[in-house]
Each structure stands twice: as C-alpha cells, then as structure tokens.
Amino acid sequence: MRKLLVLLAVLLLVHGAFLFVRPSGASAARTQADVNVGIVFDVGGRGDKSFNDGAYVGGTRAERELGAHVRFIEPGDGSDRESGLRLLAAEGMDLVIGVGFIFTDDITQLAKDYPNTKFAGIDFAVSSDRYGNPILPPPNVAALKFREEQGSFLVGALAALESRTKKVGFIGGMDSPLIQKFEVGYRAGVKQVCPRCTVLVGYAGVTPEAFRNPGKGKELALSQYGQGADIIYHASGSTGLGVFEAARQTGHLAIGVDADQYAEAPGHVLTSMVKGVDEAVYDVIKLVKEHRFKGGIYQLGLAEHGVGYVYDANNRALIPDSVRARVETLGADIVAGRINVPSTR
Amino acid sequence: MAVLLFLAQTLRIAIPYLFAAAGGVVSERAGLIGLTLEGYMLGGAFAAALGSYYGHSAWFGVLAGVLGGALLAVVYGVSAIRFRADQVVVGIAINLLAIGVTRFFLRLAFGSSSNSPRVTGFGGEQSGNGFTALVANPMIWLGLIVIPLVAWMLYRTPFGLRVRAVGEHPAAATSVGVPVTRVRYTAVILSGVLAGLGGVYLVLDQHQFTDQMTAGRGFIALAATIFGRWDPSRVGVACLLFAAAETLQIQLQGAQLVPSQFVEMIPYLLTIIALAGVVGRAVPPAALGRAPE
Numbered sequence: 001m002r003k004l005l006v007l008l009a010v011l012l013l014v015h016g017a018f019l020f021v022r023p024s025g026a027s028a029a030r031t032q033a034d035v036n037v038g039i040v041f042d043v044g045g046r047g048d049k050s051f052n053d054g055a056y057v058g059g060t061r062a063e064r065e066l067g068a069h070v071r072f073i074e075p076g077d078g079s080d081r082e083s084g085l086r087l088l089a090a091e092g093m094d095l096v097i098g099v100g101f102i103f104t105d106d107i108t109q110l111a112k113d114y115p116n117t118k119f120a121g122i123d124f125a126v127s128s129d130r131y132g133n134p135i136l137p138p139p140n141v142a143a144l145k146f147r148e149e150q151g152s153f154l155v156g157a158l159a160a161l162e163s164r165t166k167k168v169g170f171i172g173g174m175d176s177p178l179i180q181k182f183e184v185g186y187r188a189g190v191k192q193v194c195p196r197c198t199v200l201v202g203y204a205g206v207t208p209e210a211f212r213n214p215g216k217g218k219e220l221a222l223s224q225y226g227q228g229a230d231i232i233y234h235a236s237g238s239t240g241l242g243v244f245e246a247a248r249q250t251g252h253l254a255i256g257v258d259a260d261q262y263a264e265a266p267g268h269v270l271t272s273m274v275k276g277v278d279e280a281v282y283d284v285i286k287l288v289k290e291h292r293f294k295g296g297i298y299q300l301g302l303a304e305h306g307v308g309y310v311y312d313a314n315n316r317a318l319i320p321d322s323v324r325a326r327v328e329t330l331g332a333d334i335v336a337g338r339i340n341v342p343s344t345r
Numbered sequence: 346m347a348v349l350l351f352l353a354q355t356l357r358i359a360i361p362y363l364f365a366a367a368g369g370v371v372s373e374r375a376g377l378i379g380l381t382l383e384g385y386m387l388g389g390a391f392a393a394a395l396g397s398y399y400g401h402s403a404w405f406g407v408l409a410g411v412l413g414g415a416l417l418a419v420v421y422g423v424s425a426i427r428f429r430a431d432q433v434v435v436g437i438a439i440n441l442l443a444i445g446v447t448r449f450f451l452r453l454a455f456g457s458s459s460n461s462p463r464v465t466g467f468g469g470e471q472s473g474n475g476f477t478a479l480v481a482n483p484m485i486w487l488g489l490i491v492i493p494l495v496a497w498m499l500y501r502t503p504f505g506l507r508v509r510a511v512g513e514h515p516a517a518a519t520s521v522g523v524p525v526t527r528v529r530y531t532a533v534i535l536s537g538v539l540a541g542l543g544g545v546y547l548v549l550d551q552h553q554f555t556d557q558m559t560a561g562r563g564f565i566a567l568a569a570t571i572f573g574r575w576d577p578s579r580v581g582v583a584c585l586l587f588a589a590a591e592t593l594q595i596q597l598q599g600a601q602l603v604p605s606q607f608v609e610m611i612p613y614l615l616t617i618i619a620l621a622g623v624v625g626r627a628v629p630p631a632a633l634g635r636a637p638e
Contacts, residue, residue, distance in 0.1 A: 047456060049457065049459055049460075203605060207609075209557075209560045212555060213558070214555050215358075215551065219592075220598075226350055241555055242551060
C-alpha cells in the first residue's frame with residue numbers, strides 16, 4: 001500500500017513538473033526559409049475534395065511561389081487538433097493555420113499562450129456579445145470568413161434563370177445559422193431574377209451527422225424533384241453526394257458547394273458555389289511573408305474572390321450566354337454595393 | 346399518386362432499418378446486446394463498395410458486404426463470448442473501430458478520406474423517381490422478406506428454439522445439451538450478416554461509399570428492436586413506422602408544420618415510452634448482456 005502511495009506521489013510530481021515544460025527545444029524544426037507555416041487540417045484530412053484539399057493547394061502554391069516552408073498536420077478525431085496547433089506554435093512557426101470553424105476555440109486559447117506567433121482560422125467563428133457586436137479575436141489572429149451568401153445569391157439567380165418549372169430546391173446539412181446563410185442568399189438570388197419562382201427547402205437533420213448522410217440527401221432530393229423542382233442547390237457536405245445521385249437517377253440538375261463538384265455527376269452539375277480556401281491560405285501566407293499581416297476579421301466575398309461560381313469548359317454548354325451575362329451583372333452589382341445580400345433569415 | 350410516392354419513399358428508407366433490426370433481433374434474442382449494429386452496417390457498406398468496385402458487379406458487393414458485417418461480428422463475439430467482456434463497452438468499441446477501419450482502408454484503397462469512386466449498383470443509370478427503380482432492386486425484395494425469414498427461423502426451427510433458450514436461460518439450455526457457446530457465435534455472426542446487408546443497400550443505392558454514411562441508422566434499428574419488444578413482426582412494423590415518420594418529415598419540411606427536431610426525436614421517444622412500460626410490458630431476453638456461467 002505504501003509503495004503504491006509513493007508511486008502515485010512520484011507520478012503526480014512528474015506530472016506537475018511537465019506542466020511547466022514549454023517545448024522550446026522543438027524549434028529545431030524551423031528552417032531557413034523566410035516564412036515557416038504550419039497547417040492543421042480538419043477531420044477528414046487530405047482527400048476530402050473540399051476544404052482540406054483547398055488549403056493544401058494554397059499551401060503548396062505558397063511553397064512554390066513564395067519559397068515558404070509549409071508543414072501539414074492531419075489530426076485524428078477530438079483533442080489531437082489542439083495538440084497539432086500547439087506543436088506547430090511551439091516549433092516557432094511564423095504562421096499557424098487551422099482549417100475549419102472547429103478550430104475557433106483552440107486558436108483563441110493558443111493565440112494568448114503564443115503572442116508572437118501569428119494564427120489564421122479558416123471559417124473562424126466570430127462570436128458576438130450581448131449587443132450583437134462581434135467579439136474581436138486576439139490581435140495575432142486573422143479570422144478568415146467567407147461571404148457564402150453572396151456566392152449562393154449568384155447560383156440562386158442562375159438556377160432561377162435556368163429553371164423551366166420555375167421551382168428550384170435547396171438542401172442543407174445540419175439546420176444551423178451557418179447553413180441558413182447559404183439558404184438565405186440562394187433564396188434572395190432566386191427572388192431577384194424571378195419573384196414568382198418557388199424555393200423548396202429541406203434540411204437533412206439537426207445534428208452534425210446531417211453532413212454525412214447521403215441516403216437522406218438522396219431522399220430529400222427525390223422528394224423535391226418529385227414536387228416539380230428541376231434544379232437543387234445543396235450545402236450539406238457528403239449528404240450532397242446523395243443529391244447528385246438523385247439528379248443522375250431522375251435526369252435533373254444539381255448545384256455543388258465549396259469546391260467544383262462537377263466530377264460527382266458529370267452532365268448533371270449545373271455549377272458549384274466555390275469558396276476560395278486556396279486563395280485565402282495563399283494570401284495570408286503572402287501577407288506574413290511581406291510583414292503586412294494584421295489580425296482581425298477578414299470577410300472574403302465576391303470582391304475579394306473569396307466566393308464565386310464555376311463556369312468552365314464542363315458546364316459551358318448548360319449555361320446560355322444571356323444567362324451568364326445576367327449573372328455577371330448581378331455579381332458586379334454586389335461588388336459595387338448596389339445589391340445587399342442578406343445573411344440571416 | 347402522392348400516396349404511392351409516400352409509400353415508395355417509406356419503403357426505401359425502411360429497408361436498411363429492416364435489415365439491421367433483423368440482425369438486432371437475432372443477436373439480442375441470443376443474449377448479446379445489439380449496440381454494434383451501426384458498426385456492422387458501416388463495415389458491410391465499405392466491404393460492399395470494395396467488392397462491387399473490384400468485382401464490377403453488384404452481387405460481388407453483396408457478397409463482400411456480408412463478409413464485412415460478419416467479420417466485425419466475429420470480433421464482437423470473441424470479445425463478448427470467449428473473453429466475457431462487458432457487452433456495452435465492447436459494443437461501443439466495435440462501432441468506433443468500424444469508423445476508424447473503414448476510413449483507414451478508404452484512404453488506402455481509393456486515396457480519399459471522404460468517399461469511394463462510383464461503384465456498380467443494381468438498376469440502370471436513369472431509373473427515375475418511381476417504381477421501376479424499386480422493382481429492379483433485388484435488395485428491396487430481400488429487405489422485405491428478411492423479417493418474415495427471421496420470424497420463421499426463431500419460432501419454427503430447432504436452431505431458433507436454441508437461440509431463444511440461450512438468450513433466456515443459458516444454464517437450463519446447457520443442462521439439456523444445447524451447445525450455448527456455439528449457438529451464440531452463430532447468432533452473433535448471423536446478426537452481422539443481416540446488419541451488413543443494410544449497409545450494402547446504402548452503398549449500392551448511392552453507388553459509392555461515404556465516410557460514416559450509416560449516420561446513426563444502426564441505432565434507430567436498435568430502437569426498433571426494443572420498441573418491437575424483440576418480436577420480429579412487431580420490430581418490422583416499428584421499422585416501417587420510423588421510416589414513415591422520416592418520410593413525413595421530408596415531405597412536410599417545406600410546410601414547416603412540425604419542427605424537424607421533433608421528428609428526429611420520434612424513434613428514441615417511442616423507445617423510451619416502450620421501455621417505460623406505457624404500452625404493454627417490454628421484457629428483454631432474461632440473459633441479455635450477461636455472459637453465461
């Protein structure tokens with residue numbers, strides 16, 4: 001019994017001692033490059049054909065064009081995320097990027113522990129105080145946010161102009177303000193060019209599982225196509241793969257999200273609302289390299305090329321020139337501030 | 346027409362529940378908790394994608410999916426029967442294992458962390474919204490007969506009698522010479538096969554595997570197993586009921602009549618009501634969750 005107590009006491013002491021250790025020796029990983037960048041991926045890691053791959057493209061482009069040294073970390077589930085960020089910060093990286101809103105709290109905490117390291121969070125969730133004013137992140141943190149409602153507005157207008165039935169659909173993943181932003185922008189875009197058009201709305205659920213339920217996505221889409229919608233826009237992660245499957249099965253059109261999703265159902269993807277994660281990552285690395293980095297909230301909209309829609313060789317045949325011209329005009333109006341796209345219901 | 350579409354959608358949603366709940370009944374009647382259904386489904390789904398992709402045939406997918414579900418069931422069986430581990434703890438571990446293993450091999454086989462490439466399924470490319478797609482899919486037919494089959498097995502065959510005996514009173518079963526361990530292994534592997542088929546249906550219907558695509562369907566099937574009081578025909582009705590509620594939620598979303606949060610609660614709410622004994626007494630198999638002496 002006494003032996004056990006002694007052992008416990010020793011372990012406790014060792015544990016306590018480790019609390020004071022800062023892995024400063026780890027800074028050996030720092031290289032001679034002008035700018036050292038660490039990127040921690042969201043769950044899924046590389047190969048998600050979306051966010052993480054976008055960040056990877058931006059990071060490798062910075063390596064090539066800016067001579068930056070970029071290190072990528074793919075965490076597993078749960079607490080690995082925080083330790084991934086901490087490891088990179090402790091290694092003395094100039095800039096640490098967390099890909100995904102899930103890093104918000106970890107970055108806020110770490111930015112206080114490492115005030116000399118710069119942090120950037122893709123889709124960083126800025127909270128607001130009681131009066132609805134945004135709470136600014138720490139001064140060494142850049143919150144990179146996208147104006148998804150603007151991109152959704154444009155694909156909404158495009159869908160309404162292309163729809164023969166004057167009925168279009170929207171399918172969201174988890175019913176939450178983040179996804180409602182897509183719906184609201186989309187609806188505004190539809191109403192802008194076609195006030196008489198109907199928008200059918202469906203959400204896959206109220207838990208994060210709603211983002212990875214293609215079976216539910218397919219049923220939602222079949223139901224909306226059955227009710228007369230001929231184009232459906234989805235903002236629902238891999239649930240949307242079911243939407244494409246339904247489009248394929250019934251011979252209708254769907255609109256992708258985040259990245260160009262044409263390859264998921266060739267011939268059935270009208271366009272995709274893309275977020276420029278690669279641009280954002282590249283730009284923030286460039287700012288650090290040129291010593292122009294400033295903390296704060298960055299809202300990346302159409303004007304900043306943070307959002308947009310795909311128009312290329314694949315879907316050119318689906319979009320007539322007149323429609324394209326109309327959508328481009330609307331985009332210019334948003335950039336010029338002549339149209340104000342709502343982002344909440 | 347609207348009624349027929351409603352029924353067709355209910356059926357499509359119910360099929361994975363029917364398969365998994367059939368597995369749940371077999372496993373729980375033999376005394377092994379069916380927490381692992383979700384894991385079997387996911388394992389079966391991934392194996393089906395592998396089989397269909399490399400075998401270029403949906404039937405290879407079915408075969409592989411059955412093996413995938415059975416494999417996880419063997420792991421569960423060995424831990425719970427041979428090593429008498431706590432079934433709830435092992436069950437949770439199996440579900441987590443299924444998530445990790447499928448993601449790992451998804452990366453290894455297809456170089457993606459989100460989804461597999463397109464695989465061969467049943468039916469043509471553009472089978473439409475209606476009934477041709479339903480009729481052309483043998484998995485639908487299989488799903489419709491799986492519950493009657495399990496009912497027949499449980500109540501009309503010697504093996505079924507042994508399964509029920511082992512789940513109610515293993516000591517008594519041993520005393521009359523029933524090989525308890527062997528019956529339990531057979532039952533748990535059969536439940537893996539059945540639940541795996543639920544995953545197979547999902548993959549062949551989507552023509553691809555997606556990370557964690559079962560999205561809690563195994564737990565709804567477990568809820569149906571309990572709500573149906575471990576009786577196959579009642580469990581089948583419970584599956585159809587839960588699927589109908591989901592269909593209703595999908596079709597009513599535009600109307601905003603019922604909050605979708607409420608509809609998502611229905612299976613679990615009904616399960617709690619069933620367990621609380623509001624509608625008749627729910628008596629689980631007496632030896633459920635216990636390792637025989």
